[in-house]
Amino acid sequence: MTCLGRTAAWSIAVLFVAVAFHAAARAEGVDTARLGQIQISYDPPSNANFQRYYEALKSRRVLERLQSFMAPLRLPNKLTVRTAQCGAETTAYKSGGPVTICYELVQRVAAVAAEHTDDPAERTQILDGTFVEAVLHQLAYALFDQLRVPIWGRKDDAADRLAAYVMTSFDDKVALTTILGTAKFFQYSNHTWTGADFASAESPEAQRFYNYLCIAYGADPITFHFLAPRPGGPRALPRLTRERGARCTRLSPVSVNISEYLQVRHAFDLRIMPYVDPDLLIKVRASEWLLKEETPESPQ
Numbered sequence: 001m002t003c004l005g006r007t008a009a010w011s012i013a014v015l016f017v018a019v020a021f022h023a024a025a026r027a028e029g030v031d032t033a034r035l036g037q038i039q040i041s042y043d044p045p046s047n048a049n050f051q052r053y054y055e056a057l058k059s060r061r062v063l064e065r066l067q068s069f070m071a072p073l074r075l076p077n078k079l080t081v082r083t084a085q086c087g088a089e090t091t092a093y094k095s096g097g098p099v100t101i102c103y104e105l106v107q108r109v110a111a112v113a114a115e116h117t118d119d120p121a122e123r124t125q126i127l128d129g130t131f132v133e134a135v136l137h138q139l140a141y142a143l144f145d146q147l148r149v150p151i152w153g154r155k156d157d158a159a160d161r162l163a164a165y166v167m168t169s170f171d172d173k174v175a176l177t178t179i180l181g182t183a184k185f186f187q188y189s190n191h192t193w194t195g196a197d198f199a200s201a202e203s204p205e206a207q208r209f210y211n212y213l214c215i216a217y218g219a220d221p222i223t224f225h226f227l228a229p230r231p232g233g234p235r236a237l238p239r240l241t242r243e244r245g246a247r248c249t250r251l252s253p254v255s256v257n258i259s260e261y262l263q264v265r266h267a268f269d270l271r272i273m274p275y276v277d278p279d280l281l282i283k284v285r286a287s288e289w290l291l292k293e294e295t296p297e298s299p300q
């Protein structure tokens with residue numbers, strides 16, 4: 001079967017079977033008015049090639065689950081999150097506008113996963129992890145906008161760090177699935193980097209990738225031990241360098257700055273936690289966000 005055929009057949013069968021926002025995990029006691037702060041929309045695609053993704057996302061109630069996930073957050077204004085055909089894999093967030101997840105991105109992730117692995121569990125991990133990261137990354141732009149969060153540096157980097165921080169704030173299963181899934185997607189994409197990538201106004205994906213891994217390793221060096229610097233030997237995934245690894249988890253050897261992870265945590269506590277309902281956050285964190293049979297294993 002061709003790559004395209006395998007992608008289509010598989011995506012219809014298992015696409016987002018257990019996206020991190022699992023239906024059974026709908027937090028108890030969530031005020032329906034609070035859920036209403038996140039407006040959702042599945043926009044039908046005009047291109048028939050995206051119809052399967054539109055139907056799969058809608059039938060799995062992915063955005064409804066996102067509403068429950070976001071319920072602890074008190075937003076000053078309503079926010080629309082939608083899936084849509086964009087003409088590109090991503091579309092830029094505009095102040096006051098919707099957060100958009102593009103069917104083109106879903107199609108690319110499905111194709112990369114199907115091309116590089118025949119293991120259904122690994123395919124699901126790549127889909128789930130990359131989709132959740134994409135949603136959280138795009139949501140971060142809206143949070144920065146609505147909550148007037150000051151950004152020093154590039155917004156792409158800040159959004160990735162926030163997405164990684166949120167992923168690692170839940171249990172190990174969620175963290176491993178989301179972080180590993182995204183890392184494998186990046187690795188399997190086989191992008192060739194040129195000088196123009198680093199001259200772009202946007203952050204190069206390679207740099208963003210290591211920023212992302214740094215936050216995961218800094219949050220939990222034990223769970224993410226396979227990202228630790230180690231000379232030689234087989235590597236299932238790229239590792240952080242010795243110098244970068246030290247900056248992720250503890251005081252930097254070259255300055256008095258706190259670790260990159262703690263910088264993100266302090267910024268989150270200062271700028272975003274005041275808008276979070278702590279009691280509801282406990283309920284959401286205690287929910288089972290992944291199916292039990294999909295507990296991932298750490299690479300060696």
